[in-house]
Amino acid sequence: MDDSTITFVVLGATVLLFVVDRLPVAVVALLVPLALWATGVLSLEDALAGFGDPTVLFIAALFVVSEALEAAGVTAWVGQQLVARVGGSRVRLIVLTMGLAAGLTALLNVNGAVAALVPVAVVLAVRTRHSPSQLLLPVAFAAHAGSLLALTGTPVNVIVAEEGGFGFFEFALAGVPLVLGTVLIVLLFGERLLPSRTPRSIAPDFSGHARTLVEQYQLDHPEDALLNRRSGVAEVVIPPRSALAGDRVFPGMVTPSGDLVVLAVQRRGEDVGPTALSEGDTLLLQGSWDALDRGLDELLVVDEPELVRRAVPLGAGAGRALGVLAAMVVLLASGLVPAAVAGLLAAMAMVVLRVLTVEEAQRGVSWTTVVLVGGMMSLSAAMVATGAAGSLAGLLVDVVGDLGPHALLLGLFVLTAALGQLISNMATALIVIPVALTAAADMDVAAEPVLMAVAVSAAAAFLTPVATPANLMVMEPGGYRFGDYWKLGLPLLVLFGVVAVLWVPLIWRF
Template sequence: MNTEMLITLSILAGSAALFASGKIRSDMVAIMALILLVVLDILNPAEALSGFANSVVIMMIGLFIVGGGIFHTGLARQVSGRLLKLAGQNETKLLVTVMLASSFIGAFVSNTGTVAVMLPIVVSLAMSAGVSPGRLLMPLAFASSLGGTLTLIGTPPNMVIRETLMKAGVTELTFFSFTPVGTVALIAGTVLIIVLSKFLLPKSSIDKEGGKKRRSLQELAQQYSLSDNLYRVQAKMNCALIGKSLKELSLTSQYGIHISEVRRKSSHKNPFFKTLNGEVAGPDTIIEENDILYVKGFFQQVESFANDCGLELMGQHAAEREQLPTEGFASAEVGIAEVLIPPNSKHINQLVKHSGFREQYNLNILGIQRRGEYLLHELKEERMRSGDALLVQGAWKSIAKLSQEHADVVVVGQPEEAEASVPLSHKAPIAAVIMIAMVVLMIADIFPAVISVMIAAVLMVATGCLRNMEEAYKTVNWESIVLIGGMIPMSIAVEKTGAAALISDKLVLSLGSFGPLALLAGVYFATSFVTLFISNTASAVLFAPIALGAALQLGVNPVPYLFAVTLAASICFAVPFSTPPNALVMSAGRYTFMDYVRIGLPAQVLLGIIMVLVLPLFFPF
């Protein structure tokens, strides 16, 4: 092993360790690895930057924009909603329909985007059918990944192996080259996941009333213990707060309390209409005489606040009164909803006070659920993390506005009152035509695939499916783009230093004597194992040249080996953080790490065995 190879493998091992730890963003790890390869003279600058000019990277940017047009026009929501309405209230039928609908959408857009669109729809349907959402959400995530195996654009690993085979002069894969074997993976995976889910997922369910808005709000309030430490105070005459805005008062920093809502009597002249109107407490809320403030905090803090400001502490502790748990947090005008922070959200590592939820959406963050723990105090100084579930409160129309932001947040279980028409819904037919035209161009092979995707991306903006280029850029997951652009040079270094040939030699020496099928199994499960710790795209980039070299050295057709790489990289279910969809449904489904191991691990292993046996039937050695 020469020095350059040793350095390259050391950088690769260090990168894999950092990917697995999750302490440093994956795109930063890829860039650091790229810089080291140049500084240590493994790659020249042109080789190091070649990844960002690679057609796979350009195609992915275009596909993100096309997917953004599909989401922003509501096309994906319309398609999935109509498909899921066919399922009725039978749990098995609902489960099959959820998986098939998400896999269909996942064949054309990113699996993360698919889950972001489907998740609130599935939660709503589960509630109305009296089924626990946890029975459906993990299968939803797995099916979105299976859908990616159906087409060339379904998942980045498919584009990686296409590029590898083209450069080697072996063959050029078309748009539907993946469909036959992907269909087998989808059918086998669906059957396995349904069977395993039936026996291994929690069987808790809710009654039919549980699907109604009021019950779901109560459940949210109880889960987050909203009524704990909730008090009411009233601003009587001569109260020091009257006429002042909450922004002027700085109550959180001074007393450590949080005002969630202000209620005041309506000014209607008819005495029969003396009702209390609620208003979400925002920085510009001005306190008026006789206002009732709902205050969240410890009793000593609230008492001190009331005494200092001349407020009257009303009645007993809110939890001790006969009331709904949502009193002070939800009404006809105001609601609460749970919001998930997806992987790669701009809010990750942001302090709650810097997140802009209150300024941009007029929403308060009442609590954070993080891996089974509930954070309810001193939230302003808390940093948000991937997979966090936030409980937000605000006007139903504000919650509806937030629900359109699929890139950075996902609103779960959106109540009917919060539903609003998508502003660009009239453009949905245009988005559908553009997507179909893109697929036709790729099938007809009139232009290179990357050009067809770029044409579709430009048309999404030109026709108004995306309002402008700024909105188009926001749809791109730049972390993924930089990750792929940074890892392609790593693949070049692995080949250039002879590391790929060395690993291929080891595979052939250890498994080649047992025949091409044993080597295929080795390639598949090695890729599958590595994907548990690093992204599926990075796994495909690293193993594609190794699989190609091993197949050529053994003198067999390399195509099934490259397909083994993309399938193994895409079908990763055993841990919650191996793929963004797995992580995205974890909080919403109330899953533990072991839930993924119990269901995902056997599904991943059994599906791997099936695919190893099936691949030679489609692509003979």
């Protein structure tokens, strides 16, 4: 078999393994570059090059920025504002979160918007008693639609604008109907087409934590006195064989370190006054967040202060985190530095400015997503290098070239959307755009509608989790499986096809 055929075989085997879902997705992603190397399609350096690709570094950096926003209470504040406006309405929940995703994408790009909004969407889902799986995929798909609102939405737009001379907001003529249609489809069909599934791990919701503690310990403290930007509380248990057993404590006393105050003591669920500590006693301690972080080593902590602190809206470090985010947005929108550089600078700034510790930054990265993106990039490279993708493009244009301009747009949509489910949008666009321009010239058709149709088609990456990094970012926190994507993705694919083939020529004439 030639290299092109081997690439198609590896592609088919990869899709099959994803669908069967017997191996972890990260293992499948690692098998792809190894298979392409073992069969001689790619050298070892090319097969593993995806793990050092700027896109992979950018995605990892975005996870760190997202973690910093969550740790500083920015996520909690955004979630609080949205919850106040959503109430119990599913319609408002969908419209506001998807609208926010689309708008943020126009400024950042798809990956940046989704990375920033995943923790917000999880918080919203928990607080409004919805499954995260009902909200996270719509957020990712709204980001795809929002990428057509402005030139900065995706690198594909930049390539298309260079060829067709489109203005910064001219993309919105196609993007606005895409965003509106995407939101409408999710509202009408999302509840039935999306799984209602609880992911394996989900961050606990501490939005009502202060109220719970006031009731549990019958305190006369206002809730905002327990948890605020400067100080918090920790519920701790005296562990077995603790050296603290036998020490006398009473509510209101200051601990020997001088940093913490004992607010309450309970034994078997009942409040007690001055007493000698016993194993299993529960104490409620109050102090600064720094004191709580360093003063609980000898105790069993019920809820880690690091996690509880994230429920405080706009907590300590929020100003620094927002400043770094704003600087990153400016760098991304202006193009002063490559996206990966902007992301890495922002991630490093979050650590240097002590919004995050190095350990927190490392924990914030979804390494499964990073491995998936890096591994699957080898397949994209093989499709291009072996000519497999190019042969598909040439074949399709040969089929539709004599059927008129609308047939050309339909053919380009099918080709671009099909490739876009398996290889990156950028790689797809780089393959299809030259073919599209050649076909348009041969048919004496204007380049603008053809280029815009390709841009719309490249954004229609809905059917698989490996279609885009944004799709992968929501897979783990949403508890999705490979087969969950196409159910909602298929009607959205039809919407994007209608816009690419029928709406685009009404705006940009043949």
